[in-house]
Amino acid sequence: MDLNYSPDEAAFREEVRGWLSANLPQDLKQKVASYAHLSKDDLLRWHRILAKQGWVAPAWPKEWGGTGWNVVQRYIFDEELGYAGAPPLIPFGLTMCAAVLLRFGTEAQKKRFLPRIYHGDDFWCQGYSEPGSGSDLASLKTKAIKDKDSYVVNGQKIWTTLAHYADWIFCLVRTDPGAGRRQEGISFLLIDMKTPGITVRPLMLMDGAHEVNEVFFDDVAVPAENLVHEEGKGWTVAKYLLGYERMNTGRIGESRRQLAALKEFASARIQDTRFRDRLSRLEIELMALEITNLRFLDRMRRTGQPPGADVSMLKIKGTEIQQGITERRKYLSMRKTTIYAGSNEIQRNIIAKMTLGL
Numbered sequence: 001m002d003l004n005y006s007p008d009e010a011a012f013r014e015e016v017r018g019w020l021s022a023n024l025p026q027d028l029k030q031k032v033a034s035y036a037h038l039s040k041d042d043l044l045r046w047h048r049i050l051a052k053q054g055w056v057a058p059a060w061p062k063e064w065g066g067t068g069w070n071v072v073q074r075y076i077f078d079e080e081l082g083y084a085g086a087p088p089l090i091p092f093g094l095t096m097c098a099a100v101l102l103r104f105g106t107e108a109q110k111k112r113f114l115p116r117i118y119h120g121d122d123f124w125c126q127g128y129s130e131p132g133s134g135s136d137l138a139s140l141k142t143k144a145i146k147d148k149d150s151y152v153v154n155g156q157k158i159w160t161t162l163a164h165y166a167d168w169i170f171c172l173v174r175t176d177p178g179a180g181r182r183q184e185g186i187s188f189l190l191i192d193m194k195t196p197g198i199t200v201r202p203l204m205l206m207d208g209a210h211e212v213n214e215v216f217f218d219d220v221a222v223p224a225e226n227l228v229h230e231e232g233k234g235w236t237v238a239k240y241l242l243g244y245e246r247m248n249t250g251r252i253g254e255s256r257r258q259l260a261a262l263k264e265f266a267s268a269r270i271q272d273t274r275f276r277d278r279l280s281r282l283e284i285e286l287m288a289l290e291i292t293n294l295r296f297l298d299r300m301r302r303t304g305q306p307p308g309a310d311v312s313m314l315k316i317k318g319t320e321i322q323q324g325i326t327e328r329r330k331y332l333s334m335r336k337t338t339i340y341a342g343s344n345e346i347q348r349n350i351i352a353k354m355t356l357g358l
C-alpha cells in the first residue's frame with residue numbers, strides 16, 4: 001500500500017493551489033470564510049470561472065468537457081477547493097444528473113443537457129424525497145401516468161434543496177402503481193420547473209435559512225422524451241446516482257481549513273483543557289479520515305474499481321467531524337449533514353450489510 005503522493009501528484013497540487021490563489025475572487029472567499037449566505041449569482045459566478053478554465057467537471061469524459069485527471073488528481077482538486085475556501089459546486093447538475101445522463105441518457109438528452117449544465121445555464125435540483133419516503137425511498141408515491149406523448153405528474157416532493165433557484169428538477173416518479181415489488185414501476189423523469197402546475201414552497205431550516213423546499217406537482221405535463229432509461233427502471237438509475245451523491249460528503253479540505261481557523265481563534269483565548277482536548281480529538285479524527293481516504297484512493301488507483309460501500313464510512317466520519325468543528329458558528333445549520341444524502345444511521349446499515357455481511 002502506498003499512502004504517499006507521487007512527485008507528479010505533488011506538482012499537480014501546487015498547480016491547482018497556485019491557480020486558486022490567483023483566480024478565486026476575494027469577496028467569495030470572504031463570504032465562505034464567514035459562513036455568509038451565498039446567492040445564486042455567487043454560486044454561478046464561481047461555477048463559470050471554473051468552466052472557463054475547463055475545470056468545472058473533472059470527472060466527465062473528455063469529449064463532454066472532462067479534464068482527463070485520474071482519481072487521485074480529482075481528489076486533490078476537491079481537497080484544494082475546500083482548503084482554499086471556494087464556494088461549493090452545486091452537485092445536482094454537475095455530479096448527479098450528469099452522471100445519470102452519461103450512463104443512461106440518449107445521445108439527444110446528452111447533447112441537450114450536458115453543455116448547459118457545464119456552462120451553468122441550467123440550475124438543477126433533486127426530487128427524490130417525499131413526506132414519509134426519505135430513508136424508505138422506494139415507498140414514494142408521486143404518480144406519472146402516460147398520456148400519448150406526455151407523462152402527467154401529480155404528487156409532492158420535500159426537502160428539495162435550492163428548488164427556488166432551479167430551472168430543472170430530476171424526479172423519481174411511480175409510473176406503474178400495480179408493479180409487483182415497490183422498486184419496480186418507478187421511473188426517472190427530467191422536469192422543466194417552468195411547466196404549469198408546479199408550485200415551490202419554502203421550508204425554513206431551524207437556523208432561519210431558506211435552502212430547502214416543498215415542490216408540488218398538479219397535473220404537470222412532461223414530454224415523454226424526458227424519461228431517462230426505460231420506463232419502470234428508475235430504481236436502477238436512483239441507486240447509481242446515490243453512489244455519486246455520497247462521494248463528496250467527506251469534505252476533508254474544507255474541514256482542514258475550518259479546523260485551522262478554529263485553532264487560530266482558540267489558541268489565544270481558550271485555555272480550558274476540556275475544550276483543548278476536544279479540539280485535539282477532532283484533529284486526530286480528521287487525520288484518521290484523511291488516511292482512510294488515502295487507503296481508498298490507493299486501492300482505486302491500483303484496481304480501477306469504484307469505492308462502493310466504503311463511501312459510507314467517509315460520509316459518517318466526515319459529517320461528524322464537520323459538525324464538531326463548526327459547533328461554535330453553525331451548530332443549528334450543520335445538524336443536516338448527518339441526515340441528507342442518506343442519514344448516517346442508513347450509512348451504518350449499508351456498512352453492516354455490504355462490508356461486514358451482517
Ligand SMILES: Cc1cc2nc3c(=O)[nH]c(=O)nc-3n(C[C@H](O)[C@H](O)[C@H](O)COP(=O)(O)OP(=O)(O)OC[C@H]3O[C@@H](n4cnc5c(N)ncnc54)[C@H](O)[C@@H]3O)c2cc1C
Binds near residue numbers: 136340344
Ligand atoms: C437539509 C436537507 C437537504 C435535503 N435535500 C434533499 C434534496 O435536495 N432532494 C431530496 O430528494 N431529498 C433531500 N433531503 C432529504 C433527505 O434525503 C432525507 O431527509 C433523508 O433521506 C432522511 O429521510 P426522512 O427525512 O424522511 O427521515 P426518515 O427516513 O423518516 O428517518 C427518521 C430517522 O429514522 C432513522 N431511520 C430511518 N430508517 C432507519 C433504518 N432502517 N435503520 C436505522 N435508522 C433508520 C433515520 O436515520 C432518521 O434518524 C434533504 C434533507 C435535508 C435535511
